[in-house]
Amino acid sequence: MSEALRWIAADWGTSRLRIWGMGAGRGADAALFARASDQGMARLAPGDYPAALTALLGDQAPGPGALLPVVVCGMAGAAGGWAEAGYGALPWDAGQGAGSGFVRPDAGGDRFAPVILPGLAQTDPPDVMRGEETQIAGFIAANPGFTGTLILPGTHSKWVTLDRGLVRGFRSFMTGEVFAALTGATILRLTMPSDAPPDDASDETFLGAVAAALDDPHLPLSDLFSLRAGALLGHDPAPQGRARLSGWLIGAEIAAARRAFDLGSPIALIGAGDLGARYRSALALAEIKAPLFDGEALVLDGLCAAYRNIFDGDPA
């Protein structure tokens, strides 16, 4: 790599660390390389962070005294992370606000000059995000002044209301984590093992379950045991059980969210891979058109926006 490494962009989540080495230029096109590891916040003490970065950088790691800037979003900024970065308040300017309120960890080491970005908090009803605000900033960098709804599926899905580039409100749904808990920590684990691959009928079963949950909000909680009993009585092979439960829970999320959000204005879905595709088809069933944007690319765009805002105004 001949071009000089200027700074590091880091999306530091609970279970995963993803970094980009950034060269000259202020945007995502300046990325020289991208790497990922399982050194998430959940397994690190505050003093472990510089070493985890150094290890992942390998032969790209800066030497002692280099103080290479690192812009970090995600759970590394939660209590118990690298440094607690708190939460920004609403309304939040997803353009100019990117990077505001950052903190510098005490345990930065002498190779890095890290800044940790805060999350966002909503007072009433109480809600928080940490990491998604940087994806939103990335989206706004390319769509300044956007008014509408962003949908970010995941462990804790977020639905976010934007008004001319300002985050006005949002709501989290524990859809992904509820699916994991039900399939991992209840009797349902016996009939829908995680290693059961989807089969040809799974897509149809998923969409049928989305439609059923859109139609009947009681169903996703009230019919859970039928997934177990259906398998016991030989009705429902494992892949269909998983597809059905996933459809029920995603359908329930959409059913609740469409009452709470103004879906007459533009909507965008920020996700990736199979989950993004499933949300897109589930939203289509609810007659919600939402183009899909790549969440991983947007987090880097948002980190670049934060870097520009922080280091243009007051270079470290």
Next chain:
Amino acid sequence: MSEALRWIAADWGTSRLRIWGMGAGRGADAALFARASDQGMARLAPGDYPAALTALLGDQAPGPGALLPVVVCGMAGAAGGWAEAGYGALPWDAGQGAGSGFVRPDAGGDRFAPVILPGLAQTDPPDVMRGEETQIAGFIAANPGFTGTLILPGTHSKWVTLDRGLVRGFRSFMTGEVFAALTGATILRLTMPSDAPPDDASDETFLGAVAAALDDPHLPLSDLFSLRAGALLGHDPAPQGRARLSGWLIGAEIAAARRAFDLGSPIALIGAGDLGARYRSALALAEIKAPLFDGEALVLDGLCAAYRNIFDGDPA
């Protein structure tokens, strides 16, 4: 104990074994003693059952060759239990049907002559019970010809339709297990630890949550994350969080069930302790009057009914 031990009544669940030593007489009043242990089906291989019984009986255990009758209901009759006892079909006569379809395990040992009672299965929609059918038989022994609905709260709550003593249909709700999975295997565990005792406001919070879930079926899934965010932002101390989640889930169960069951005819609640009391107050909020019967007493009544049906007709 001077009176002779004639047979053993056993409620053998997943995690718990409860037995009664039975003397002369054919009803629950013949119980000479009651004992319980944690030797549930989940930790026993088929060959372990006689020794678990012998250990719990202690100085009351029969000698080799005694072949003491043991009537067993519950998960000991599931696949992987003492012996698989299958399921009875609907409609099921909860009076004359008690004890029908029992199986004798190969691994009975020479001290016991065990009979294992089957569960009940419903084909459409698929549902099963195992153990509750014996509580229902106990209820019917005291209320022959009952027409109405029985509600049996628990890990997998059951709502059961009876027509002149016949079980016509039933539905299971995973309410208790969903509560355990959400508070034990999601981020909610951090803000509502199981050792947080209820406080003065918990009852009011519980009933408020029941009312909210009765009013809005979307709420119990859609608002889960507010329990975490509310605690992060300092709104909701742990006991209220647990009470709120419990109220939401029990409210959702009642909201779904009251659409599916004819609640114009008599209703009885079969439960015990704090859970029975909470269901009773939650049902009252939904204007469902349900006298509370003690589930532990009814299981013994049901085992006695099975014993009478099995050994009067065709003594072992």
